[in-house]
Every structure is written in C-alpha cells, then in structure tokens.
Amino acid sequence: IDCLARWVAAQQSLAKRALTGLRPLEYRGAEVPASHDERKRKRSEASADDEVGAADEATAASVPARPPSSFVGDLSATPDELIAAATTAVAQGELDTARAVLATGLHAPRHTKTSAIVSLHDAALTLEEGVLAQLVSGDDNVVTLADLVAVAEEAVAAPLTAPVALQVSRVARLIARHSLLLNAAALRQAPTNISLWLQRARLVMSAGGRSRQRDILASAIDQLSTASDVQGHRADLWLALARSHSDDGNLSEGLAVLRRALPALAPPVPAAERVTIHRAIVEQVIVLDGLAAARDAAETAVAAEPHAIPLWQLLADLEESLADTETGGSFDAVRAAYQGALDRGAITVASILRYAHLLTQRSLFEDAFVALEDGIALFEWPAVSLLWAFYLRTFVATYKGTKVSRARALFDRLLESQPPARYTAPFYLAYALFEEEFGSTSRAMDVYRRARGAVPPETVLPVVLAAVSCARHFEGPTGVRAVFMDAMNELKGPPALQLATYFADTEVELGEVPRARAILTHAAQHLASPVADEPFWIRFEDFEGKYGTSETFQEIIRIRRARVAAGVRE
Incomplete structure (x- = not known):
C-alpha cells in the first residue's frame, strides 16, 4: 500500500512538472528542442511575457473557476471547455480527472463533427504522451513517433518497468481507437x-474480435429494421x-443467418x-x-423471385454442372432452366447464345432458331446484333443453299428493322456473300449497291472493294468498271480519293494505262488536296515516272500549282 501511494504521488508530481498546460494541437508536430540549454533559454525568454500578464492573472484568480471534476459526465460542454478543464486538472495534478473529462467529450452524443473528435483525441493523446515522456526520460517534451518506436525496440530487448508498460499500452490503445471514435x-x-456500420464492424473486428463484430452488425440490423431513409443496402449487413x-x-450458422x-x-x-x-x-x-442441394435451393430462389436474372443464371449453371458430372443432372433439366428464363424475359444475350449453342451441339437447330427468335424479340440494338450474327451464321452453315428463300427473308427482315448504320456493314457483306455462293450474282450486286447507301462513310470502301471482287x-x-x-x-x-487510286491500279492491271492516267488526273483536279494529300501526289508521280x-x-x-493558286487547302 505504501508503494502504491508513493507511485500515485510520483505520478501526480510528474504530471504537474510535465504538463503545466496541454499544448496547442499544432505543437505536437513541432520539432523538439535539441538540448536542455536551448529549452532553458526559451523558458527565460517567455518569463518576461509571464511577468507582464501577472496583474491580469491575479485579477482572473479572484474569480472562482468551475472545478475540472464538474465536467466529468457533462455532455453539454463544448470541446474547448473540456480541453481547458483537462488542462486545469493536469496543472492541479489530477491526472485521472483530466482523462475522465476528455473521455466525456470523446463519447458525448452531441459531438458529431470530425473536427471536435480530432481536437479531443489529440488533447488526450498529448496528455498520455507527456506522461510517457516523463516516465521514459524525465523530459518535459512531447514524445514523438520516433521516441515511441525506440521504446518499442527497447521493450524487445528488455522488459519495460510496470509504470512505463502501462503508459505505453494507454498510448497504443488511444491511437488504435482513433478510427473508431x-x-x-x-x-x-x-x-x-x-x-458506416460496415466500417465500424471492420474496425471492431481488428480491435475486439469476431464476437464484438457480430454484436455490432446485429445491433445495426435491429436499429435499421424499421428505418425508412436507409442509405445503402440492408442486405449488406446480413x-x-x-x-x-x-x-x-460456423458455416451452418452463416446459412441460418441468410435464411x-x-x-x-x-x-x-x-x-x-x-x-x-x-x-x-x-x-x-x-x-x-x-x-444437388444447391440446385434445389436455386429452384426455390427462382420461384420466389421469378424475374431475377442472376438467379436464373445460377440455376442454369448448376444444371449444366450436374449434367456434366452425371450426378442426377440431364440436358432436359438444363434446357428447362434456360427456357424458363427466356419465357420470363429474365435472361441476358450471353445466356441466349449459350442456350442456342447447346441446342446446336445436339443438332436441335430449329429449336435453337426458335430460341434466337424469342431472344431477338426481347432486345434492341446494339445488343441484338450478336443474336442476329449467330442466327444467320448458324442458319447458312446448317442449310447452305437448300433454304435460299428463307435465308433471304431473314436477311431482309434484319435490314428492314432499321439497325443503326454503324452495325450494318457486316450484315450486308454476309448477305452478298450468301447470294454469291448460293443465290444469284445479280442479287449479290444489288445487295452491294444497297449497302453503299446504308453503311457509314468509314466502312463504305470495304463494301465497294467486295463488290469489285x-x-x-x-x-x-x-x-x-461499272462498280x-x-x-x-x-x-x-477521302473515300472517293482512295477509291480512285484502287480504280487506277485495276486499270493498270488490265493494261489500260491511259485510263488509269485519266482517273488519277480526275482525282488530282477534283478530289485531292494539294497540301493535305501528299501520299496521293507521291503515288501519282511514281505512276508517271514508270x-x-x-x-x-x-x-x-x-x-x-493550279490547285494551290486557287486556294484549295483541304
């Protein structure tokens, strides 16, 4: 008991000497004076200011001050008042009172601003670091982070004394609680x-373990169960x-929570x-x-939420997995899952393509085409372009020239549905190639002519070159030549100029050099810029040189030169 009393008295004495007043927050980052002489010099310089204000302090001392202990539990006090009361308590050697005053502020419901919590936390940290500084070195300066690291390194080599270890744990605990506060x-x-509740659960997990984390999450679920203005998704808490x-x-308990x-x-x-x-x-x-049990759970889920795309995708994936492993699955079950999603419109383009691919693998081509038709009715451009591409490619590969009229009807229906221009070129080219291989040349050339007026300028050149071929x-x-x-x-x-060079090259291949010269001359006079189209002029010069x-x-x-004189630049 005598040792404990001496320890308490020594602690209060250290607090009086080290913390005659809590430093302002900006002091904590300041550089610590290098020597005792330097600190002594600074204190002597400040003594003159103290003497000037002595009269004012004497006047203020005549006014009875509110005792610091009265701020303990006072939830109406402002952060500045609490910090001032803690400062007074430290000056009076009442270290525990100072801690209680600052703790009151840190946990007060009225303090919702981050700046208030930061001020109170910094004040509490300054208090504990000051005590630690005295215990470690007998110095009255604020301990820096480097000092704390040095203390920790020393603790590895040799155990700390009980008072220092206690104070180190206090500082560490206070630092760790900063994010929670x-x-x-x-x-x-x-x-x-x-x-914010999820963030608190993560912070509590690192400090107090999973049990405390679950208490926080359960509390949040209870508090928000009847709230109407919830920010976020309640499901995230569950x-x-x-x-x-x-x-x-405990997987079974986790499953029970979800249910x-x-x-x-x-x-x-x-x-x-x-x-x-x-x-x-x-x-x-x-x-x-x-x-197998998961499939039953997925069937229950789609029955409860029949328009949920993710649940139908999950059910189809499970059915495919069971069919592949031959453990109670079948292709009929896979087909039923995809068809159920398609019938309810709870399906994606990728799932429709997968469904059609599975059907074609088993030579169920007409069933695949029906599924694709249903999918085309569900989606708009550009998503539907993938369905049309798979549909036409599979149809032509399956029937080749045996169902020409039906294939033409499909191509015409696609092009008459007014797809955006940037998606039309591949379909026109596919249509023309189909006519070249299984239809008639005149129809193919007619498709190419239609394509020139429908596709965007940046894709018209490949269409023309395909028609030339x-x-x-x-x-x-x-x-x-007619094309x-x-x-x-x-x-x-630019497309016309580029086409002119191809036209000239074709005439050269046919041995018609005068025709090629006439084409290049026409392009030089009407299409090419004398400044911007340098590659064309180089090509023209190479042609004449040869x-x-x-x-x-x-x-x-x-x-x-005539074009330049006429002011043509582009």
Whole structure:
C-alpha cells in the first residue's frame, strides 16, 4: 500500500512538472528542442511575457473557476471547455480527472463533427504522451513517433518497468481507437448509413474480435429494421453477419443467418436485395451440401423471385454442372432452366447464345432458331446484333443453299428493322456473300449497291472493294468498271480519293494505262488536296515516272500549282 501511494504521488508530481498546460494541437508536430540549454533559454525568454500578464492573472484568480471534476459526465460542454478543464486538472495534478473529462467529450452524443473528435483525441493523446515522456526520460517534451518506436525496440530487448508498460499500452490503445471514435461521430451524424456500420464492424473486428463484430452488425440490423431513409443496402449487413460466422468456421450458422434475412427484407425493400441473399444462400449450400442441394435451393430462389436474372443464371449453371458430372443432372433439366428464363424475359444475350449453342451441339437447330427468335424479340440494338450474327451464321452453315428463300427473308427482315448504320456493314457483306455462293450474282450486286447507301462513310470502301471482287469474278472488266464508276459518283471526300487510286491500279492491271492516267488526273483536279494529300501526289508521280513522259510529269506539277493558286487547302 505504501508503494502504491508513493507511485500515485510520483505520478501526480510528474504530471504537474510535465504538463503545466496541454499544448496547442499544432505543437505536437513541432520539432523538439535539441538540448536542455536551448529549452532553458526559451523558458527565460517567455518569463518576461509571464511577468507582464501577472496583474491580469491575479485579477482572473479572484474569480472562482468551475472545478475540472464538474465536467466529468457533462455532455453539454463544448470541446474547448473540456480541453481547458483537462488542462486545469493536469496543472492541479489530477491526472485521472483530466482523462475522465476528455473521455466525456470523446463519447458525448452531441459531438458529431470530425473536427471536435480530432481536437479531443489529440488533447488526450498529448496528455498520455507527456506522461510517457516523463516516465521514459524525465523530459518535459512531447514524445514523438520516433521516441515511441525506440521504446518499442527497447521493450524487445528488455522488459519495460510496470509504470512505463502501462503508459505505453494507454498510448497504443488511444491511437488504435482513433478510427473508431471518428466512425462513432459519423454514425451520430448519419445513423442510417449502412456503409458506416460496415466500417465500424471492420474496425471492431481488428480491435475486439469476431464476437464484438457480430454484436455490432446485429445491433445495426435491429436499429435499421424499421428505418425508412436507409442509405445503402440492408442486405449488406446480413451478408457481413453471415460471413463473420462462416469465417469463424460456423458455416451452418452463416446459412441460418441468410435464411433469417429473407423475411426481414420483405417488400417494400427492393427485390434486388433479396436476390443478393438468395445467391448467397445457394453459394453457401454448395459448400455445405453439394451441387444437388444447391440446385434445389436455386429452384426455390427462382420461384420466389421469378424475374431475377442472376438467379436464373445460377440455376442454369448448376444444371449444366450436374449434367456434366452425371450426378442426377440431364440436358432436359438444363434446357428447362434456360427456357424458363427466356419465357420470363429474365435472361441476358450471353445466356441466349449459350442456350442456342447447346441446342446446336445436339443438332436441335430449329429449336435453337426458335430460341434466337424469342431472344431477338426481347432486345434492341446494339445488343441484338450478336443474336442476329449467330442466327444467320448458324442458319447458312446448317442449310447452305437448300433454304435460299428463307435465308433471304431473314436477311431482309434484319435490314428492314432499321439497325443503326454503324452495325450494318457486316450484315450486308454476309448477305452478298450468301447470294454469291448460293443465290444469284445479280442479287449479290444489288445487295452491294444497297449497302453503299446504308453503311457509314468509314466502312463504305470495304463494301465497294467486295463488290469489285464479285464483279471481277462473275462479270469481267466491264462489270468492275461499272462498280467503280457508280461508287465514285456516289462517294465524296477521302473515300472517293482512295477509291480512285484502287480504280487506277485495276486499270493498270488490265493494261489500260491511259485510263488509269485519266482517273488519277480526275482525282488530282477534283478530289485531292494539294497540301493535305501528299501520299496521293507521291503515288501519282511514281505512276508517271514508270509509265509517263516528261510532259505528263510536268502536267502533274501544273495541276498541283493550279490547285494551290486557287486556294484549295483541304
């Protein structure tokens, strides 16, 4: 008892000498004086100011002050008042009173601003660091982070004395509670913010273990069960609670929590939150009881939420997995899952493509086409482009030239549905190639002509070149020239200039150099910029250098100069 009394007296004496007043918050980051002489010099410089204010202090001392102990439990006091009271308590050697005063502020419900919590926490940390500084070195300076690290390193080599160890633990605990205190202030300001509750559960987990974490999550669920202005998803709290049990190895209790969540998330809670819980239940059942039991859970889920796309996808995946492993699954069950989703419109484009692919693998082509037709009716452009592409490619590969009229009807229906121009070029080219291979050349050329007016300018050149290839194969030079001439009459700008060079190259291949020169001359006079289209002029000069004369070469220079003189730049 005598030793304890001496220890308390020594502690109070240290507090008086070290903490004659809590430093302002900005002092904690200041540089610690280098030597005792330097600190002595600074105190002597400050003594003059103290003497000047002595008269004022004497006057203020005549006014009875409120004792610091009266602030303990005073929830109406401001942070500044609490810090001042703690300062007075430390000056009087009442260290425990100072701690209690600051703790009152840190846990006061009225303090919802982060700045207030930061001020009070910094004051409490300054207090504990000051005491630790005295215990460690007998110095009256605030301990820095480097000092605390040094103390920790020393503790590894040699155990600390009981008072120092106690104070180190106090400082460490206070630092660790900083985030929790800020979170508590934020929750007092927004008690229905679910992300703040989840943050608190994570912070509590690192400080107090899973049991404390589950208490926090259960408390949040209870408090928000009847709230109408919840910010976030209630399902996240249930998922976090179930995950806490599962991470602790108690999978069955985690599953029980998820099943309790479903009635708690009944309407008017949005259906998406119940879907999230259903998915989690199925995934938990997979771990606990296997795929067959999970399939039953998924069937229950889609029955409860028949328009939930994720649940139908999960059921289809489970049916496919069971069919592959031959453990009670079948293709009929897989088909029923996909068809059920398709009938209810709870399906994605990717799932429809997967369904159609599974059907075609088993040569059920007409069933696949029916599924694709149903899918096309569900979606708009551009999503439907993937369905049309798979549909037409599979149809042509399956029937080739045996169902030409039906294939034409499909292509025409697609193009008459007014798809956006940027998606049309591949379908026009596929249609024309189908006509080249299984239909008629005249129809193919007609498709190419339609395509030139429908596709965007950046994709018109591949269409024209495909038409040229078709004409060269079936109609000869006359047909090729007709395609080029028609296209050049319709096109403008860079595509027309590029097409002119292809036209000239074709004429050279046919041995018609004068025709090629006439085409390039026309392009130079009407299409090419004398400044911006340098590659064209280089190509024209190379052509004349190979096939022309000095007069034709001079004609190129004259045309270009004339265009520049006319002010043509683009």
